[in-house]
Amino acid sequence: MKLLRRIFPHPHLTLLLTLVWVLLANAPSLNSLLFGLILGIVIPFITQPYWPDRPKLRNWPMVVEYMLVVLWDIVMANVTVAGIILFKRDADRKPAWISIPLELRSPEAITVLAGTITMTPGTVSCDLSERGLNLLVHCLDAPDPDAVRDEIKQRYERRLKEIFE
Numbered sequence: 001m002k003l004l005r006r007i008f009p010h011p012h013l014t015l016l017l018t019l020v021w022v023l024l025a026n027a028p029s030l031n032s033l034l035f036g037l038i039l040g041i042v043i044p045f046i047t048q049p050y051w052p053d054r055p056k057l058r059n060w061p062m063v064v065e066y067m068l069v070v071l072w073d074i075v076m077a078n079v080t081v082a083g084i085i086l087f088k089r090d091a092d093r094k095p096a097w098i099s100i101p102l103e104l105r106s107p108e109a110i111t112v113l114a115g116t117i118t119m120t121p122g123t124v125s126c127d128l129s130e131r132g133l134n135l136l137v138h139c140l141d142a143p144d145p146d147a148v149r150d151e152i153k154q155r156y157e158r159r160l161k162e163i164f165e
Helices: 002-007 011-025 030-050 060-087 107-119 145-164
Strands: 096-101 123-128 134-139
Touching (some): 011 030, 060 107, 060 145, 107 123, 107 134, 107 145, 134 145
Antiparallel strands (some): 123 134
16 A cells, blocks of 8 residues: 555545547547556656645535536626626726635635636636735626625635535
8 A cells, every 4th residue: 555655645636647648649549548647647746845735625425516606607708708708887896805804714615715716717816815815806897795705615715624624
């Protein structure tokens, strides 16, 4: 068991890197699978010293749910942003800076939240307070900044809290 742990220090990362490589190859083949597996073993092995306290994912079904919610939100945000750019006058737009108070304490969970916000069109996470208690987000159009803050906390932060903490 210890030998397997040394060869595969981050088994989920190994699987993810292998899958990503096969998808990037754009033509699944035995060669791309083998090279992806080599990358999936070598990269986690080399980066192992930089991960002294690996995050523990506590709720795998919630991970799948979170990914589906994020994918859905990205698609819907693309449609919304396209509508704003094509049909809304600049004078009618209400861009806003929103400070989101965080209940999350895990650096990995905060990073996933910031990345999720940035991947969603129309929003970008810009800064994290010194103590990690607030995340500053810029929204392309936020007529009600409090609603945006509440939606981020409800849709993303709540789920991430269940996954990481």
